[in-house]
Amino acid sequence: MSENIRESRSTGKLAQRLARPELLSLEPYQSARRIGGQGDIWINANESPFNNAALSGVKLNGINRYPECQPPELISAYSDYSGVAKECIIAGRGADEAIELLIRTFCTPGKDSIACFGPTYGMYAISAKTFNVGVNALSLTGDYQLPQDIAARIGNTKLVFICNPNNPTGTVIDKASIERVITQLPDTLVVVDEAYIEFCPDYSVADLIDKYDNLVVLRTLSKAFALAGARCGFMLASPSICEMVMRVIAPYPVPLPVSLLATSALSEQGINTMTEQVTSLKACGARLSNALQGYGAKVLPANGNFVLAQFDDISAIQEILLSNGIVARAYGDPRLATCIRFSFSNTDETDFLIKLLAPVTA
Numbered sequence: 001m002s003e004n005i006r007e008s009r010s011t012g013k014l015a016q017r018l019a020r021p022e023l024l025s026l027e028p029y030q031s032a033r034r035i036g037g038q039g040d041i042w043i044n045a046n047e048s049p050f051n052n053a054a055l056s057g058v059k060l061n062g063i064n065r066y067p068e069c070q071p072p073e074l075i076s077a078y079s080d081y082s083g084v085a086k087e088c089i090i091a092g093r094g095a096d097e098a099i100e101l102l103i104r105t106f107c108t109p110g111k112d113s114i115a116c117f118g119p120t121y122g123m124y125a126i127s128a129k130t131f132n133v134g135v136n137a138l139s140l141t142g143d144y145q146l147p148q149d150i151a152a153r154i155g156n157t158k159l160v161f162i163c164n165p166n167n168p169t170g171t172v173i174d175k176a177s178i179e180r181v182i183t184q185l186p187d188t189l190v191v192v193d194e195a196y197i198e199f200c201p202d203y204s205v206a207d208l209i210d211k212y213d214n215l216v217v218l219r220t221l222s223k224a225f226a227l228a229g230a231r232c233g234f235m236l237a238s239p240s241i242c243e244m245v246m247r248v249i250a251p252y253p254v255p256l257p258v259s260l261l262a263t264s265a266l267s268e269q270g271i272n273t274m275t276e277q278v279t280s281l282k283a284c285g286a287r288l289s290n291a292l293q294g295y296g297a298k299v300l301p302a303n304g305n306f307v308l309a310q311f312d313d314i315s316a317i318q319e320i321l322l323s324n325g326i327v328a329r330a331y332g333d334p335r336l337a338t339c340i341r342f343s344f345s346n347t348d349e350t351d352f353l354i355k356l357l358a359p360v361t362a
């Protein structure tokens with residue numbers, strides 16, 4: 001090993017010297033897995049508590065070959081499920097990959113920017129920053145709606161991200177308001193992130209894709225379909241947007257085992273299982289929201305598979321959760337400093353949590 005390499009290794013400076021300068025101050029996304037935690041009840045990542053893998057009957061014939069870039073059975077299954085034409089669908093490694101692909105396809109580093117409305121999902125801003133794309137971080141209104149004068153505020157932003165239902169607030173924006181933004185911004189791509197849409201399907205704007213060339217919808221199998229570990233998501237958009245994104249996508253973005261699992265999850269039986277589990281999660285979530293209110297928390301209307309609760313004494317509830325092995329999500333964002341997000345879970349875990357929150361009536 002040369003002296004130079006030895007020196008760089010010992011000080012860890014080589015990567016710092018070679019890295020793109022904008023990465024030096026970038027704080028990476030604090031995913032649930034990166035943060036870690038200790039406990040028995042994991043309700044910090046809006047995952048499903050159900051494991052449906054046994055239902056899939058997946059057989060890995062053909063695993064010695066590269067998969068199709070866009071596996072036809074998977075695209076066809078998602079088209080049947082979503083009602084969106086096959087040529088308007090791109091499958092990839094989760095909605096996160098779609099966010100990144102859109103930024104890489106449409107934004108010029110050092111010149112263009114994206115806009116989003118906080119508090120919201122952190123990956124829009126982080127993905128943009130990793131490509132030296134600017135972030136116009138706008139705020140939702142006090143009741144978690146889009147501001148009126150969006151056109152004036154976004155300037156020449158290329159992509160506007162709207163998360164609906166919004167993570168982490170759980171609130172929703174009605175279809176008419178989203179359609180208004182799409183028509184107000186004809187030269188901007190309006191990206192509606194519908195990661196949690198199975199929990200409130202009436203709010204989807206996927207049916208407007210035929211009508212508007214500047215609309216993109218993001219979907220995932222990580223939430224209601226209980227496949228967070230598989231990494232599979234979809235971008236829905238006009239064929240011309242899809243064609244441009246396909247110039248940037250990795251050669252084999254959907255591993256064969258993933259497309260088989262995902263296609264099985266999108267079968268009639270898979271969709272029935274998902275629908276039943278969504279009903280059960282929403283019922284458990286409603287009971288949890290009531291219990292949180294009984295405990296004295298302020299809760300926001302929960303339209304996804306999670307509820308955001310605000311506490312007068314955040315350290316007291318954190319102590320209860322920690323000492324009982326419950327891993328929920330807290331935030332660094334000052335707007336959410338007294339809030340905790342609880343993902344909905346199964347009956348047993350919900351009952352356990354509700355018991356903990358019940359006032360002591362000895």
Ligand code: PMP
Pocket residue numbers: 045046093094095096097121163166167193195219220221222228231232233
């Ligand atoms: N969008 C939102 C709003 C999310 O909450 C998440 C995951 N937490 C994602 C996208 C990413 O989903 P995926 O697992 O499909 O990458």
